[in-house]
Amino acid sequence: MYPVVKNRTYNRRKLLVVAGVLFAVCVGLIGRLFWLMVIKSEEYAKRATELHERERSIKAERGIIYDRNGVALASNVPVCTISVIHAQITDPERVIAELSERLGLGEETVRKRVEKNSSIERIKSNVPKETADEIRNLGLDGVMIDEDYKRYYPYETLASRVIGFTGSDNQGIIGLEVEYDEFLMGTDGRILTLATAHGAEIEDAAENRIEPVAGYDLYTSLDMNIQSYAEQAAEKVLKAKNANRVSLIVMNPQNGEIYAMANVPEFNLNEPYVLTEAMLSGVEEELDDETKTELLNAMWRNPCISDTYEPGSAFKIVTATAALEEGVVSLNDTFYCPGYKIVEDRQIRCHKSGGHGSETFVQGIQNSCNPVFMEIGARVGINSLYQYFKKLGLFERTGVDLPGEAGSIMHKAENVGAVELATISFGQSFQITPLQMLRAVSAVVNGGRLVTPHIGVTIKSQDGTVIKTLDYEESDGAVSEETSEIMKELLESVVSEGTGKRAYLPGFRIGGKTATSEKLPRRSGRYIASFVGFAPAENPQVVAIVMIDEPEGIYYGGTIAAPVIKEVFADVLPYLGIEEEYTEEETEEYRTASFPVPSLVGMSVNETKELLKSYEFGEIHYLGEGDTVTEQFPLAGESVKQNSDLILYLE
Ligand SMILES: [Zn+2]
Structure with a gap:
């Protein structure tokens, strides 16, 4: 027993010594660490930064957004970043003079950066390549030129809210640029040039270059030509009606591919932070930052998907479908x-x-x-009616591949009394988006298939390899084939004989429905005139909706919105290869006897009567009180058939 105890005592002592030594070492180490981390950290951090400051990133080339025909809607232009390395400059005065002159910068600004004793100092980015090449040719020591890319939208305002734009960090801010950011972005590269703390470059650093990887390209269903037709027609009515804005969507009702989505006035994607004239109307000159941000957000908003409205009479398509079913x-x-x-x-x-x-x-x-x-x-009753709303996708977002989509605003079924049911039946007291309306109508006329409206089709790498084919949900049975057939015929008769006759286009079979919705609050005199149409009626290849927001003067959908869709279809149907087929009656009546409408705005009633003697109009309606024509429908220059009605609005 004894030796064991002795042994223990010995061990304890030994342990104490070891622990003591360890403790001393630790204190020493901690002290050293404290010295390094706290006292000397600033110096080390500075040295480390100086060593790494030469790690310049090389921006990846962002993927291109193409339309359905391979036309680039969003691409890149090469630009350059000009920097200076203080330690390498041999002729500072010349560098200052040349750079300030060629880059349009103040001499003092350039001097400050040239004289700053840092590892690398950026003078200017987004410099056009030609300017950068001129500077390179001067062969100035200590001046660095890095090639870079800048997002560029060749058609500037075309489909601005759909395509979207990117920020300075190459990240999407709105539209497709956001939705497909992960594919478009690519991976930035880096140049790891090592330099000493004094700025001298370390040789053989070339191998430390990590090449950027370009983003993938997005192929879309948009069609630049159809988009242009839509924007032109929308612009025309925007101006004629002095409206707030005009939105227009053109889609393939069979698969949900969106050909065009216009919201005029559009804004310039190459200058997305410049407010359009329309946004600035009625705004005081000095804008504070908060107001400007609000206005920019309003300008970037896509009303086709982000704003809801009371669909009004166009919604009778859904009520009629439910009643027939x-x-x-x-x-x-x-x-x-x-x-x-x-x-x-109520009455x-x-x-x-x-x-x-x-x-x-x-x-x-x-x-x-x-x-x-x-x-x-x-x-039908509210419960059944809501079953059809559900089948036609009206209780859910459409799932379109764009950010910021709004959903519908509906009464709960249990809160719908007879009065609400009556107003719902003709499209009031609930709200949906224009795209939801278009999707529901597509299902009604395509045989009952609920499609997902979409724009993205394929994602490919730069060499054309398919990375991803985008799939969208589709479901059958929203409406029976039989009801779909009946609805197509009924809606064609609305255009050939009913309130939609201003969308009538000789040679083509068009179906559709007009709507005039009062904006809320009611009785404020603000309206949305709209028309939803499709063609050819027997086998629809294209469906379109136009919304004229707050038109002045005449505001009826049948009068002002139907002709817009007629105009779009007159361009789009032949473009899509859908041939005109004239009935015998049409051949005789319209092909031989259509004529352009004369311009009558500004004339007195007597002057119009005199002029119109030589035209073969049908009824001429003089609306309003006064003697001067302030508006006319159809608009001047439109082609009409013999015996068409003419509406003149007087003030
Ligand atoms: Zn009635």
């Missing part, structure tokens, strides 16, 4: 419209105050008669 109405059922319908304690008016009188269901659609739709809506 439920079998609660047949085409020849008769209705009577006295100009209103009594629902509970809800038809747009025709004198009433449409006796009419069939077919005529009810052609006339866009509210009482007919209130009646069939009541027959």
